[in-house]
Amino acid sequence: MSKATALHHDYETLLREAGVRITKQRQAILKIIADAADHPDAMEIYNRASALDASVSLPTVYRTMKTLEENGAIRRHTFEGGPSRFEHADSEHHDHLIDVDTGSVIEFTSPKIEALQREIAEELGYDIIHHRLEIYGKRRR
Amino acid sequence: MSKATALHHDYETLLREAGVRITKQRQAILKIIADAADHPDAMEIYNRASALDASVSLPTVYRTMKTLEENGAIRRHTFEGGPSRFEHADSEHHDHLIDVDTGSVIEFTSPKIEALQREIAEELGYDIIHHRLEIYGKRRR
DNA sequence: AATGCAGTTGAAAATCACTTGCAATTAGTT
């Protein structure tokens, strides 16, 4: 059993049930998103989706990502310096380490850090809505 | 002895020694930065500096912030959704909690979280260049 | 299967936060 393999990702049904119409452009974009195992940006999604359906436009990619985000299907990340990058929202929460030389993104989780954040927010009198932890590093050699 | 009071902040000397010319526009901007106890963005710095010297322009604010950043005098933060915000670089490292309702920024430090990040990077075979930890929260009521 | 229409589309223009080109100005050395 592969832990990395994400399940169904039936974004089409999810959106349909949210009253969103499934156009052929959206079908192409949704397929790309469902199959993505990385953190592509809008232009990358546009390029991949264009191969499936040449009628997809960049504004529609942005609109679809926003719709998916509003419906909790995907998460948006804005790593330093670059455009927004997207990933499935149904994966377990994790944070990211970005290789500043290659730009590659490595995921990690730390229950301890998560707990410490809750303690800090608690002490300050806050409830955490969400947080962002990004480590920028260079591969050790 | 107030711990919050930051010291000298002689950005003028710092820049002068870096071979940067001190114009009257820069003097105004540097005074604003030196006196700032918050995390103002470029427009806010422009507004404050304009009150001291009406000849300050927004491009010069941006250029000066970039120069200060390149000389390690200030740090730039890009909190979710907003423009870059700046703060002194000579303060001890800390992370931020942003009140999503008011936009106010609260600073905090967690030696434990810092240590855990080093452990994580270590395990992944990376040296940390820098990191970003932002907690977005709502005041508990 | 045809109709109706609100939701959706692509293309072009707009926006936002910066950044840059350039001619005029000026800080700081000589």
Place this chain on the structure above:
DNA sequence: AACTAATTGCAAGTGATTTTCAACTGCATT
């Protein structure tokens, strides 16, 4: 005071993303 490279404001340019708008199309309803 003269010199000259750094700096300035303004206008134009960028890059990512959003919006406008007229044409098109899902899809619920006949």
